[in-house]
Amino acid sequence: MSAILLVAIPLLAAFISILAKKFAPYLLIVVGLFNFVILFLLPDGFVIIGGFEQPLGINLLLDTYSRIALLLINGLIVIITFLNLGKYDKYASIILLAMASLNGLVLTNDLFNLFVFLEISGIAAYLITTSNKRPLKTFHYLIIGAVGSSLFLFGVVILYSMFGTLNMVDLIQKIQAVDNYDQLILPFILMFIGLGVETKLLPFNSWVKGVLGKSNTFSGPMIGGVYAAAFGFVLGRYITNVFVFEGNLLLVVTVLLCLGIIIGEAMAYSSSKAREILLFSSVAQASIVAILFVNGIILWAVYYIVAAALSKTVLFLVINKATKDKGSDELNDLQGLFVDNKVVGLAYTLITLSVMGLPLLVGFVVKINFLTELAIADQIWMIIVILVASVVEGIYFVRMLIKLWYKGDNEISVKYNLSFKIVFVVIALAFLVFGSYKAPLTSLDNSIDTVMEVVDNG
């Protein structure tokens, strides 16, 4: 068995699903589960495609880093599809396409191949957001996404003209031999912008409000959870291994990312709409992830992405279901949501407290560890920015929780299915368990990303 199946089978299933539309969602769930299971069986290492050895052919790299990403992506897609069975069935073919392209994005070791997957996943994302019934917002997303991927391709082509290779490992080896760093700045900036658009980094994230601010139980978790996680992993891989941020470029990137955290949290604080609070919180989280990768804190950045993806999936599901039933996402209109939904409320509260970073929850473990590593790296200003952001986050999330738990003047009746409740409770319990029992988390280290190991060993 080969890791190429993770891309090929969803792609084949996407074509089959068009012929058998009735069974498409079930096919999607089966393919997702198949991918999830074979990820435990596939060995680590490179997958050479077509018999072309490196650096000539396209190849895929499966290591612990990509395995965690793939488990998360495929697992979340299965969960989201299962919870939306019967509601968004016509999107099953598109989700299969998204699954194939996101798996390919995480696995590929070829820069042009990455661009192709970037575009395919982008096209799938635009189609997913059509479920919001806001064509103008989707169009804006398409334009920004197309510009971003064009800039990414521009950067890739400049690197190819300089080094004559598209293979990531080969490219890193050649970049290491470069003595004139200035000539690398332009392609790195172009590629960073290209990936930054999809990762929701400031100032390339103007599409987010239009897309996630009007999302539903399907598009919200898909774009805010699955896509954010996948692109977080890809950006992390490139920041850690390919991009060389030094001197003024490092300063500019760091300031931009810190601004992303501050502005994201400030916008979330000033918003009175539940969906906007969640999406601006996601923007700040994306910047934190990028800052961690820039500082070489790989392991805790990975856990942060996983925790953010799971938490945002649950939070968007809860809020978007309530918004659909109530017809508004204003916090005042959703007041008292959890009075009759105590199980959902408890799970939501636990997950929100974890996002804020309260002790005994996984968010605290992740935050305290990456803050410690930032302190060791002498990045005091970043620690201050993240701590201030956490305080602001705490204020708006507590304000949100108070609104949702205490009954107001308006009547609200939202019914969550048993399947929703089970997913919420399982994820909340996982946050509680891994928050108290940290051994599995600390058993890994930054070497989960093996690209540099491969580069060093030639």
Next chain:
Amino acid sequence: MIQYAAIILFVFGLYGLLTQRNIIKMIISLNIMEIGLFIFIISIGFVYDGVAPIISSVSETGLLFVDPLPQALVLTAIVIGVGTTALALAFAKSIHNKYQTFSLDEMEEQL
């Protein structure tokens, strides 16, 4: 020289995207930008006096070939570009069905 032309075309397209308030014109701007990029990609494979990179039994040895990889890349990029444009036009149609206009200004007035 052709690379400067490609970059100018790319910048024209980007300028159009930033300034145009009509959806169809925005899609055209996106295409102009992409064409600039495609020409740039092709240009990096160009070799002066180079011939097509086809090896046959009658090829002379020592021939100078152009780089075939950018040509392969640009073919893929064009296909993806066509896909994106088709999708953008489909969205433009649904926007027109909803607002009866392609102008962003007129849409904002309706909102």
